[in-house]
Amino acid sequence: MNATAAPKTRRWETPFAEAELDAVVRVPGSKSMTARALILAALASGPSMIRRPLIARDTLLMVEGLRSIGVAVDTGDDEVWTVTPATLKGGTEVDCGLAGTVMRFLPPVAALADGPVAFDGDPHARKRPNDGVIKALRDLGVAIEDGGRLALPFTVNGTGTVKGGALDIDASKTSQLVSALLMAAPRFEQGLDLRHIGDRPVPSRPYLDMVVHMLRQAGAEVDDSEPNRWRVAPGELQGREWVIEPDLQNAAPFLLAAVAVGGRVTVEGWPTETTQAGDKIRDLLVQLGSRVEWSRGGLTVVGSPSVEPVDLDLADAAELTPTLAALFGVNKGPFTIRGVAHIRGHETDRVTALVTELRKIGADVDEFEDGFRVNSGGHTTGTWETYADHRMAHAGAVAGLVVPGLTLSDVNCVSKTWPDFAEVWEQSVLGHGNASTEEADA
Numbered sequence: 120m121n122a123t124a125a126p127k128t129r130r131w132e133t134p135f136a137e138a139e140l141d142a143v144v145r146v147p148g149s150k151s152m153t154a155r156a157l158i159l160a161a162l163a164s165g166p167s168m169i170r171r172p173l174i175a176r177d178t179l180l181m182v183e184g185l186r187s188i189g190v191a192v193d194t195g196d197d198e199v200w201t202v203t204p205a206t207l208k209g210g211t212e213v214d215c216g217l218a219g220t221v222m223r224f225l226p227p228v229a230a231l232a233d234g235p236v237a238f239d240g241d242p243h244a245r246k247r248p249n250d251g252v253i254k255a256l257r258d259l260g261v262a263i264e265d266g267g268r269l270a271l272p273f274t275v276n277g278t279g280t281v282k283g284g285a286l287d288i289d290a291s292k293t294s295q296l297v298s299a300l301l302m303a304a305p306r307f308e309q310g311l312d313l314r315h316i317g318d319r320p321v322p323s324r325p326y327l328d329m330v331v332h333m334l335r336q337a338g339a340e341v342d343d344s345e346p347n348r349w350r351v352a353p354g355e356l357q358g359r360e361w362v363i364e365p366d367l368q369n370a371a372p373f374l375l376a377a378v379a380v381g382g383r384v385t386v387e388g389w390p391t392e393t394t395q396a397g398d399k400i401r402d403l404l405v406q407l408g409s410r411v412e413w414s415r416g417g418l419t420v421v422g423s424p425s426v427e428p429v430d431l432d433l434a435d436a437a438e439l440t441p442t443l444a445a446l447f448g449v450n451k452g453p454f455t456i457r458g459v460a461h462i463r464g465h466e467t468d469r470v471t472a473l474v475t476e477l478r479k480i481g482a483d484v485d486e487f488e489d490g491f492r493v494n495s496g497g498h499t500t501g502t503w504e505t506y507a508d509h510r511m512a513h514a515g516a517v518a519g520l521v522v523p524g525l526t527l528s529d530v531n532c533v534s535k536t537w538p539d540f541a542e543v544w545e546q547s548v549l550g551h552g553n554a555s556t557e558e559a560d561a
């Protein structure tokens with residue numbers, strides 16, 4: 120199977136939990152750290168090693184994109200990838216798949232290449248907001264052909280250098296715009312003095328702490344002392360060894376599974392200090408009435424299925440929305456999630472997708488522009504649509520723990536960040552693999 124192609128769809132009957140859970144789970148590396156390590160390594164002045172990289176569609180697309188502009192990435196060893204930078208070249212095409220990280224992080228790198236780099240992606244990727252990246256690069260003097268779409272597909276006509284300097288942007292649709300520009304900024308002749316001037320705040324802010332932290336680890340000088348302003352000095356990035364932490368967003372459905380049905384679930388190797396937004400789940404679990412402890416080699420949740428009603432602002436950790444929504448959708452309520460308008464621009468419009476699927480399982484839900492309220496949950500079985508969205512699949516798996524026979528329209532969309540999700544889920548819930556899968560053509 121080609122790991123960077125959109126996968127063939129596969130219906131999947133989610134495992135129903137007959138008993139309390141008792142599982143220890145190892146989740147793969149962080150998508151966001153792997154993507155950043157690849158970009159910073161590609162822009163460095165010497166080779167880098169990336170230990171325990173995430174091997175999934177999004178990061179492999181990033182690898183292919185970097186290779187196409189001349190960077191050597193050796194992925195022969197699953198435990199450690201080696202990146203050897205080179206002069207960046209154009210005259211090539213980049214497939215972004217459905218990866219926000221690829222469609223936002225690579226264009227500023229392509230602007231440093233000499234020659235055109237054409238970007239495109241999956242059908243839904245063309246609907247994801249990318250006007251911020253296109254406008255920002257144009258304001259920096261980079262020529263871009265986009266047919267007036269301000270979205271994929273577009274071509275970046277790099278000339279080998281970018282002047283840089285002062286730049287105002289509106290990053291209220293995605294924090295990835297800021298991360299993308301900051302990572303390329305040390306290679307701009309004048310560095311970058313970047314300001315967010317949008318009316319609404321930048322969402323998913325912990326990802327900005329992650330990028331600033333990793334830039335500094337690579338030797339960049341970054342001043343983020345003023346809110347909504349980042350100054351990056353021009354200079355060399357160093358090649359180094361990156362060690363990737365487990366992906367805490369992908370850990371969330373497993374921890375919430377213990378809440379949904381009771382029992383204990385441990386995620387191995389949970390970092391005691393991290394910039395990952397997914398670390399917020401620890402506080403949320405306590406707010407929901409469950410217990411969290413450091414045991415069995417990681418973070419363990421001792422789940423309490425009588426879930427406390429909550430009103431959450433998830434602007435900073437919005438990727439937790441789908442799995443939390445599923446938990447709420449099978450419980451008493453009321454539960455409110457706000458502050459997540461920007462997830463309408465994620466892999467699918469997640470607010471509408473969640474409200475639709477929760478109503479199908481019988482939940483009473485009100486939709487807002489920036490979230491929704493589950494007044495009461497339901498347990499009606501049927502097909503849970505996944506909309507090519509890995510986190511919609513995770514969410515359906517959580518709901519299926521307590522809704523007998525709930526079937527995902529497609530589980531293979533999990534390949535975006537964790538191709539083995541379904542197998543690990545079956546093992547964790549049932550203690551063994553589940554044969555009840557059917558193949559279907561996309």
Ligand SMILES: O=C(O)C1=C[C@@H](OP(=O)(O)O)[C@@H](O)[C@H](O)C1
Binds near residue numbers: 150151219322
């Ligand atoms: O920088 C990153 O690695 C990410 C930032 C966030 O994007 P948004 O700011 O668009 O939510 C997050 O949702 C995405 O999964 C990964």
Ligand SMILES: C=C(OP(=O)(O)O)C(=O)O
Binds near residue numbers: 219220438465510
């Ligand atoms: C929003 C997500 O991904 P992307 O990096 O494609 O934006 C996600 O993984 O939940």
